[in-house]
Amino acid sequence: MDAGVADAGVADAGVTDAGVAIQGPQTFHCVNWADPRDNFVNGLLALSGLSSSSDTYATVQTKAGDILSEFQTKLKANAVRIPINEPTVSGTWWNAYKAVIDTAVGKGMKVIVAYWAYQNGKPDDAAAFKSMWQVVVSAYQSNNLVYFDIHNEPYGYASAWNDTAAQWLADFSTVPRGRVIVAGTGYDDNVVPVGSDSRFAGCILQLHIYGFWHDTWTTQKQWSDSMTTALGSYSARTLVGEWGAPMTTGADYSVNTDGDAFRSYVRAVSDVMHNAGMGSCYWPGLRNDDSYSMTTLSTGGSPLTLTVTNASGLGRLQWAWQL
Numbered sequence: 001m002d003a004g005v006a007d008a009g010v011a012d013a014g015v016t017d018a019g020v021a022i023q024g025p026q027t028f029h030c031v032n033w034a035d036p037r038d039n040f041v042n043g044l045l046a047l048s049g050l051s052s053s054s055d056t057y058a059t060v061q062t063k064a065g066d067i068l069s070e071f072q073t074k075l076k077a078n079a080v081r082i083p084i085n086e087p088t089v090s091g092t093w094w095n096a097y098k099a100v101i102d103t104a105v106g107k108g109m110k111v112i113v114a115y116w117a118y119q120n121g122k123p124d125d126a127a128a129f130k131s132m133w134q135v136v137v138s139a140y141q142s143n144n145l146v147y148f149d150i151h152n153e154p155y156g157y158a159s160a161w162n163d164t165a166a167q168w169l170a171d172f173s174t175v176p177r178g179r180v181i182v183a184g185t186g187y188d189d190n191v192v193p194v195g196s197d198s199r200f201a202g203c204i205l206q207l208h209i210y211g212f213w214h215d216t217w218t219t220q221k222q223w224s225d226s227m228t229t230a231l232g233s234y235s236a237r238t239l240v241g242e243w244g245a246p247m248t249t250g251a252d253y254s255v256n257t258d259g260d261a262f263r264s265y266v267r268a269v270s271d272v273m274h275n276a277g278m279g280s281c282y283w284p285g286l287r288n289d290d291s292y293s294m295t296t297l298s299t300g301g302s303p304l305t306l307t308v309t310n311a312s313g314l315g316r317l318q319w320a321w322q323l
Contacts, residue, residue, distance in 0.1 A: 020144040022178040025204045025239035026277050028110060029321040030079035031071055031285025031294065032242065033100075038287075039083035039116040039152070044093050047082060047100065048288040049297050049304060052093050060099035066304035067297070068104050071285055074308055075294060076323055079110035081149070081241065081281045085118060086125070089132045098139065105145040112181065112241070112281065113140070114149035121156025130171060141175050148172075149181040149241070153188050153208065161185055166199040177202035181239065184208070184230070188241060195234035205234055208242040210283075211265035219258045223268035231276075240280035243269055244292040247310035254312040266313065270320040282317050 033047050044052040049063050071077040082100055087093075104111045113136055115129070123129035133148070140146040150168045154161050165182050172180075181204045184191040188208035195205050209227055217223060231238055245251070245262045253266045273280055286306065287293045294314060295306035308314055 022144050022176055023110060024178070025237065025279045028079045028112075028239055028279030028281065029077050029323070030081055030110070030112065030239075030279065030281035031075060031077050032081045032281050032283045032287075033067070033071075034284045034287035034290070035083065036288040036290075039085075040118045041085065041116070042118040043087050044091070045083050045085060045088045045097070045116075048286050050097075050100075052097075055096050057096045057099045060096045061103050062302075063304055064100045064103040065107075066302075067286065067306065068107055068109060070295070070304075070306035072107065072109070074306055075285060075314065076318060076321070077109070077285065079112065079279075079281070080104055080285070081112035081114055083114055083116045083152070084132065084136060085116055086123070086128045086132045089135050090128070094135070101140065101146060105143055108145070110145050110147060112147045112149050114152050114181075114241070116152050117154075117156065121154055122151075133168070133172065137172050137175055141172075144176075144179065147179045147181055147204070148175060149183070149206065151183055152241075153186070154183050155186045162194060162197050162199070165194070166197075169199065169203075178204070180204065181206050181241070183241075189213075190230045191234050191238050192230070192232035195232060195237060203237075205238040206241040207231060207238050209240065209269055210243065211245050211262045215261050218261050218264055220264045220268035220271070223265050224272055227269055227272045231272075235276040235278055238278065240269075240273060240278060242283040243280060244283035244294075245313070246291045247294055247313045248291045248296075251310065252312050253310070253316045266316050270316040273320040274322055277322060278320075280317075280320055 035045050036048050046052040101111050117123050157164050182194050182200050183206045185193050191205040191207050245266045284293050286295050298305040
């Protein structure tokens with residue numbers, strides 16, 4: 001990994017902070033901030049609390065400042081993962097949307113900029129995908145707090161994913177590898193095939209794991225064994241980019257017994273991350289009307305505030321973060 005090595009970067013139009021050392025995956029105390037429609041959107045993405053029709057750079061900056069501060073103080077997060085897609089980056093909304101990134105790095109937070117394909121697990125237009133990333137990379141490659149997540153859940157590529165990710169690295173060879181995140185195969189559910197590929201040396205690997213994938217698994221050992229297998233020998237290089245469970249149902253995740261699929265899942269995966277010293281991004285820190293959301297957003301007034309939805313869930317998240 002390039003963790004701990006400062007990269008001089010190149011001058012560009014974005015916010016520059018090349019003097020900050022690149023930080024490895026284990027340092028991420030991260031939450032996803034998501035569009036209320038989920039991030040699989042055929043159009044402009046607007047994170048919960050934002051409006052693509054009325055917000056400007058200044059209003060996004062104000063709203064993001066409020067919400068990110070709440071992530072920092074109420075969740076103890078030091079990083080945020082946000083989505084991009086081709087329409088969001090190619091039009092005028094990008095000029096306002098990137099205030100989220102700028103505001104986060106201004107607060108010293110790491111930012112993961114992650115691509116979502118709205119359908120089929122791959123872009124509809126490879127050229128538009130590359131052009132989108134060129135805009136983002138040109139703006140932020142010299143800021144060591146910004147990380148580039150090539151493709152969220154690239155299931156549409158099947159066995160071609162490794163070659164596709166390697167082509168991205170060739171296309172954007174000036175980006176420090178320690179700031180490039182390569183998804184595991186399928187739904188980010190297995191990092192072994194990418195971790196064993198020498199073309200991704202120095203890159204961060206990404207794993208996703210969800211309780212609803214196996215809702216009949218009611219023991220912690222089932223979840224621990226599955227996650228350990230999916231990580232293989234690459235836990236030190238891997239960021240868990242998404243994991244989450246119902247937080248608005250009153251579930252008590254402080255109870256350490258088997259018998260419930262989601263409780264067993266939450267306790268087991270948080271233990272695996274804690275014991276391995278891994279970083280992670282909870283899904284989601286904020287998404288309106290999502291029962292998994294770790295927070296809810298105030299409906300009016302200024303500043304915007306967040307309310308934690310489940311204290312025991314937050315406790316397990318912070319345990320996973322080694323806090």
